[in-house]
Structure formats: C-alpha cells, structure tokens
Amino acid sequence: MGINYYNGRVCLNVLGGSLDNARDIYEAAEHHVEVGVLTANYPDVPSAVEDMNKYMDVLEGNLSVGLGGGNPNQWRAVAEVAKSIKANHFNQAFCAVGWTRANVGNDECHINAMVAPSGTPGLVKISTGPISKDCPEPALVPVDTCIAMVKEMGGNSLKFFPMGGLKVADELKAVAEGCARQNFILEPTGGISLDNFEEIMHIILDAGVEKVIPHVYSSIIDKETGCTRIEDVKAFLSMVKQLV
Structure with a gap:
C-alpha cells in the first residue's frame, strides 16, 4: 500500500518496543507512521524474519526494518531480511542500498x-x-551529487544522521534545499524531540521538501518498558497536522 503520508507530506518513524506497542503506535498515529524494528535486536536473520512477519501483519506492511542506532555493521542483516520481508520501509547504510534493492526484488x-x-x-x-x-x-x-548516486542505486531518500537535534541546523537546511531541488525524500534523524520537532520540520518544509519522514526514537521511549509512549506519538501527529 506504500507509505501513508499525512496530507501527502509527512510520515512519522518511531520504534516499536513490542508487538502490542507497535499496534498501539499504528492506531495512535492514524496509520501515518512506519514502525521501526531493529535487526540488531535479533541473534540472526531467520529469527528476525520470523518475528517481523508478525509486525507486518499488525502494521499492514508499515514496518521499518532498522539497523539499530545507525549501526552500519547491520547492513547485511537488513539486506538479507529484504529477501523475505517486503516491508514498506528499509533503513540502510549508503554503501548497501543497491544490494538491498536487488534483494527486495521490487x-x-x-x-x-x-x-x-x-x-x-x-x-x-x-x-x-x-x-x-x-x-x-x-x-x-x-x-545533489549524492542524491543522484542514491537514485542510481535504487534508493528513495536521504537519511540524515546523526543530527543531534538542531546542532547541524545549517547543514540540515542545505540538505533540505538539495532534496527540494531534486524532488527527493528527506529523513531527518537523531536527537529529535517534542521540544525541537517543529523547528526542525520548519527548516525542511520551508525549504520546499515535498515528503519528509522524521525519525523520533529515544526521546519518546519509556526507559522502564522500552516501549514508545503512545501519548507522545499523538502529540507528534498533532504537530504534523498543524505543520502541513
């Protein structure tokens, strides 16, 4: 069914701490979300595939297959998972985009x-x-050259990570302007919270980027349960609706 952008422009990306948490996130975000499950959390690819199949059912395919904290050592696991799991969204190191596209087969x-x-x-x-x-x-x-290379490898977006929130705001603005020029999707990642989300999104949207997938991770995860807080997901969706 493809990524379900709110108003055709913004789709959230948050981590699912459990199957029930993922289900609750999906409903709280009114389906405008890709829910991340990390390959780093599994001992091997077969166990990841077995579990991710359950998430695929609950999320109607809106699963984001993740590396795990941007760990590039997980690139092979993500690429191997792509052979069996046809998720809506995959996270990948720059070097392995082509490998993953070939494995996903579509x-x-x-x-x-x-x-x-x-x-x-x-x-x-x-x-x-x-x-x-x-x-x-x-x-x-x-x-612009980077985007051209990603397109050649079969990639769909730039995941700009790690941003550290607003620490590289000037660089984020330049990346956003490039994505706008090339009609390319941008995924800002790293240090995004309820406090800086709107400012970060304004930088991107004001630059003219048509589609954005902001990743919000640790700032909204309950430290005791390891699950994403549902009330925070609702708060982010509310802000998205005001932005676009």
Whole structure:
C-alpha cells in the first residue's frame, strides 16, 4: 500500500518496543507512521524474519526494518531480511542500498540511504559503511551529487544522521534545499524531540521538501518498558497536522 503520508507530506518513524506497542503506535498515529524494528535486536536473520512477519501483519506492511542506532555493521542483516520481508520501509547504510534493492526484488519498497553531517553545509558524508566510516579522509559529496548516486542505486531518500537535534541546523537546511531541488525524500534523524520537532520540520518544509519522514526514537521511549509512549506519538501527529 506504500507509505501513508499525512496530507501527502509527512510520515512519522518511531520504534516499536513490542508487538502490542507497535499496534498501539499504528492506531495512535492514524496509520501515518512506519514502525521501526531493529535487526540488531535479533541473534540472526531467520529469527528476525520470523518475528517481523508478525509486525507486518499488525502494521499492514508499515514496518521499518532498522539497523539499530545507525549501526552500519547491520547492513547485511537488513539486506538479507529484504529477501523475505517486503516491508514498506528499509533503513540502510549508503554503501548497501543497491544490494538491498536487488534483494527486495521490487521498486515499491522504500529504501533510505544513510548519510552523515560533514561539517560543511552543502556537503554530506557518504562513507557511512562499517569500514568506510572510520577512514581518516571521509568521502564528502555535494548533496545533489549524492542524491543522484542514491537514485542510481535504487534508493528513495536521504537519511540524515546523526543530527543531534538542531546542532547541524545549517547543514540540515542545505540538505533540505538539495532534496527540494531534486524532488527527493528527506529523513531527518537523531536527537529529535517534542521540544525541537517543529523547528526542525520548519527548516525542511520551508525549504520546499515535498515528503519528509522524521525519525523520533529515544526521546519518546519509556526507559522502564522500552516501549514508545503512545501519548507522545499523538502529540507528534498533532504537530504534523498543524505543520502541513
């Protein structure tokens, strides 16, 4: 059925702490959400596939197959899961987008490409893989060129991570402007909370980005249960409705 953007523009992405939590999130967000389940939480791919099938049923396919804290060492697990699970949304390191697209075997499933702040507005770090992330000279690429490369690999969006909330606001603005120019989806990730969500979204939407998938993780997870707080999901959806 594809990603269900509110008003055609914004879809939330939050983590599901359990099957029941995922079901509650899906209803609270009025289905305008991709619920993340992390491959890092499973000992192997078969156990991940078995469990994710249950989430696929509850979420009507609106599952976001995650790495786990942006850990690029999980790229292979995500790519292998894609052979069996045709989720609406996959998170992937830049280097493995093409591998994942080939494994998923269709053009419909959404695959993002994880890129990082570079320190220079207009440039993004694409060396986000398990080996390349530690290179002393990172690969810094103009946003427009990066988007062209992601398109060539079969990717659908840039996952800009880690942002640290508003710490790289000037870089976020430049990335958003590039996505607007190229009619590309943007997924801001890292340090987003109820306090800074509106400002972050204004930067992106004011730049003209047509579709946005903001990832909101740790700031709305109950530390005792490990589940995403449903009242916070409702609060974010309320803000989305005011923004778009």
